[in-house]
Amino acid sequence: MKTNRRPAWMAAYLTGAICFTATAATVQPSWDLPPSQLKEGVFWQEHWYEREPVPGTTRRLRINAPETSLGRFGDRTEARENGLMIIEVNENLFQITGAELYAELWGGHPGTANKRVSINGRSTYQLPRFGTEDGHCTFSYPVVKLPVTDLVNGRNAVQWAVDLGTTFWGHAMVDQACLRLALTNGHPRLLEQGLESFSARLIARPNETATSEGINLVLDVGESLRGRIESVAFQGWYFGYDDNGDLRQRDWHGFTHDRRPAAHLGTAEGGSVAINWDTHLLPAQKGVAARALVRFKDAPGLVYLTPAVTDLVIPDRERAVVHLHETFDAPVPFWSRAGNRKTCTIVLDVDPARIEEAELQVTTWTGGAGGVKEYFTINGVHHPVAEGHSHDRQFNRMPIDPKILKKGINTIELLSDTEHHGIEILHPGPALMIRVRR
Structure with missing residues (x-):
């Protein structure tokens, strides 16, 4: 005979043995708040999406625009995915003072538009625009603040969606996703x-x-x-x-x-x-x-x-100064495949002889260089910023020999000859952090 037992916390709550006290914070808790609003410590419980094994699919959840089903890629395995994930949240929602959805999101094919997510069919949220809609290659970490009433104690349906926009295939991927819940005092x-x-x-x-x-x-x-x-x-x-x-x-x-x-x-x-x-x-x-x-x-x-x-x-330093030098002419999208070379520049206004230290900072998507060995160069010198072809995000902080830099225009080139995905330089593109002797 099956017996339904109340959880210990519920029995104690109903008998008055414990009570739940909301935190005293005057601002709804969030990991994304600026420092001036993070005045109190808060306990959070993370509930990560656990992807069930699906034959023929990867660990990533894929999101497709409606046109995909009958488009040129409709027969591919990726086109079968519907953007729905279920996140298990076994929580008494009376004990929660704040909630948010967090994700690791490959921004999609450049031009993919109207990225959005709905929670349990109750509310739909537009995701922040980080450049995908404008044609850039992106990877982002959106935080969506949720009212607790969007959630259920149990299986939560998180439906991701995109539109075709200006691209050939409206498509994005969620590597990881999490419902984060702020706990009451005395939880x-x-x-x-x-x-x-x-x-x-x-x-x-x-x-x-x-x-x-x-x-x-x-x-x-x-x-x-x-x-x-x-x-x-x-x-x-x-x-x-x-x-x-x-x-x-x-x-x-x-x-x-x-x-x-x-x-x-x-x-x-x-x-x-x-x-x-x-x-x-x-x-x-x-x-x-x-x-x-x-x-x-x-x-x-x-x-x-x-x-x-x-x-x-x-x-301020007495003997040195540090500046961030960015590129302002990055191609859109900054993506090389099938021998399509992409180029941008970074302009320096200092004599390289005065540079004490230089560091390249750039984020890439490792879709493969094919047969090209020196696929990313600064003034003709290779820097390995996207090794392998694992289709993964790679953030680089890499020392640069000041001797290869020039006062004025410094040229960065990207080249992949693979017929497959290739290499993406993710928005906002490469930059140099330069420490210069005064």
């Missing part, structure tokens, strides 16, 4: 984990010596709970290269790659709760901030997002 999961009293904040101190520049970041947390911490990922708010493709240079930098933090300030593990943020290749600036994402042992998907530590400064 039963925190009680079960012994984390109901957990609180932490960042302490930031300048770390300036004769040989290094940086900011020392330490998680201030009680010794009794430090042993529960599995890892601490540090994230910075500053002006720099747009590594996550959201078209903002001053924001929270970094993203996830297959759910793991990438392009962030660093991760402390193995009992450590501190890192040194090396700032020697960032422009001098004020209004810098940092925060930490704390994960716990034996608590999958549970994350504590600390308040932001604000008003940090990367000071």
Whole structure:
């Protein structure tokens, strides 16, 4: 005989043994808030999309425009996918103070338009425009804030959709997706984990010596709970290269790659709760901030997002200056295949003899170079920014020999001769971070 039992938290709730208290935050919790609004620490529970094995498909969820079914690619396996994912959320929604959808999204074939997502058939949201509609190659990490009423306790239907736009095949892919839920104070999961009293904040101190520049970041947390911490990922708010493709240079930098933090300030593990943020290749600036994402042992998907530590400064240097030099003539799309060479330039206004250090920053999609060995060159010198053909996003921070640079026009060339996907340079294109002697 099958017996239906109430979960322990529900029985306790109905008998009055526990109550759920909303957090005191005056702003709806979100990972995307600016530092000035991250004044309180918040526990989040992540619920990631787990793709069921589908014969003939990859780990990625594909999204197709309606025309695909009867178009020239209608017989391909990819055309069979309908953009629907189910994310399991077993939560009492009365205990949730905020919700958002996060995704790792290959922007689609350049020209794909009207990217959108609906939740349980209740609300439809337009995804931010990051350049795909304008013909650029993109990879983005959209955050969609949701009312809790969009969700259900159980299987949530997340329907992605796109339109054909101006491209040959309206198509995009979701590598990973997650429903993130902000938990109430006194949430039963925190009680079960012994984390109901957990609180932490960042302490930031300048770390300036004769040989290094940086900011020392330490998680201030009680010794009794430090042993529960599995890892601490540090994230910075500053002006720099747009590594996550959201078209903002001053924001929270970094993203996830297959759910793991990438392009962030660093991760402390193995009992450590501190890192040194090396700032020697960032422009001098004020209004810098940092925060930490704390994960716990034996608590999958549970994350504590600390308040932001604000008003940090990367000071002016007496003997050097750092500038970000971008390209302003990137081809649209910046995509090479079948021997179609693509070129852009970066203009430098300094004598290379004064350059102390140079770094290339660029994001690519590794669709394969075919038989071309030197597929990405700066002034004729190859730099391996898109190795292999794994069809994956690759973010590069690569040292550049100042001797190959020129005052004036520096030429970047991309070439792939494969008949298949080829190599994409993702929007906003390559840039050089240059440190110059005064």
